Amino acid sequence: MVLLVPRLVYPLQVIDTPDEALRSKAPSKRKRETRPPLALLEPSKCRNHLQRISSTDFRYQNWDFSGGLILKLFSKQTLVTAQGIPSEIASLFQTVQEQHDGLVNLATMPLPAFWDFQEGERVLIIASNSERKAGTVQTAPQWQRAAVGLVQVCEINVAELGFQSIRTRNILKDISIGDFVEVVAGQHQGKSGFVAAKNDGHLGICKGTKGRGIDFLVHTNSSRLATPKFQCIDKPWIGTEVVVVSGPFSGTSATVQDVAIDARRCLRLTVQAICTGKNVELGYFDVQECWYVETLC
Structure with a gap:
């Protein structure tokens, strides 16, 4: 049995293949409408003819649903391993996992098509206990056989542990605010x-x-x-009015005069105090933008 992301039209009409979607919406070759969107089943929108099997399973006509996905039987010979997964579908499977823990195993899913890992990138390895270890990518994602089947892994040089094969699902790039x-x-x-x-x-x-x-x-x-290629007109926040929220100038109103990246790749702002005209260099956490009263970062 295979779990599929359906295309749904309400009042409930189930479409699970592109060709079927086009046939159902196009009475002639000259007039074809947009295919219905990918979406999980919402039982609240199907008050009639929807049979509840369990808390997660439903049946509509000849269609079986589990966790909002279509449950359909396929011959093993008709299936091949996917090398990637579109972002829209990955997001829906993530929603199913969050709502129905254990229904889908995200660890065995292919790498989302919108993820990219390159050799030399700094990453964080997320352990089951939420502990994060720093590391550096040594090889791009590749398939590896594990107890649960084929999974995608990256070779990571983990701090204090050396080279390890880490599932891509447990890798997050080490990117900070201000980068x-x-x-x-x-x-x-x-x-x-x-x-x-x-x-x-x-x-x-x-x-x-x-x-x-x-x-x-x-x-x-x-x-x-990446490294920004600044021109004067491209620098963000120039002329923006801010309030200093920490340090000896706390409470001072100022205007952003310049923006730069320091040796640690942190964002630095040069601001001019409105009352004195004095220029001060501050970090992005040291000020708040007056318009939004949010941390300027």
């Missing part, structure tokens, strides 16, 4: 900017336009550290 990054895979491939926020493996990127805050979100593993 300048380039997106190397996924929807925003080719874009770059400063990391303005970070949460649960995702980065909020500021491209550098004054007053816009976070411009887009990306997964940490779809980005890589």
Whole structure:
């Protein structure tokens, strides 16, 4: 049995292949509409003809659902191992895992198509006890046979432990707030900017336009550290009014005059106090933007 992400139309109509989607929506070759979106089953939208089997399983006509996914029988000879998984599908499987622990095994899934690991990149290895160890990528992801089947691993030089094969699911790039990054895979491939926020493996990127805050979100593993190529008009936050929140100048209103990256790849701001006109160099955690009353980073 195989769990599939369905394409659903409400009132409930199940479509699980592209050809079937087109046939169901196109009475003629001249008129074809957009395929229904990939989505998990929402029982609350299917009040009629939906049979509940258990807390996670449902049946509609000839279709069986488990955790919102279609459960379908295939011959083993008709299946091949996937080398990658689109970001949209990976996100839906992640949702199923969060809602129904144990239904899907994310460790055996292929590497998401929007992840990219290159030799020499600094990463964090996430252990089952939430402990994180630093390391450096030695080889790109590759398949390896394990007790649960084929899994994808990277060869990592782990601090104090040496070379180890680590599952890609347990690897997160070591990127910090204030770093300048380039997106190397996924929807925003080719874009770059400063990391303005970070949460649960995702980065909020500021491209550098004054007053816009976070411009887009990306997964940490779809980005890589880069060196900004500044021109004067490209520097973020120039002219932005801020309030100093720590240190001897705490409470002082100021205006950002310059932005730079120091030797530790940390963001440094040169601000000018509005009341005295004196210039002071501060870190990105030392100020708050007046417009949003958020940490400027």
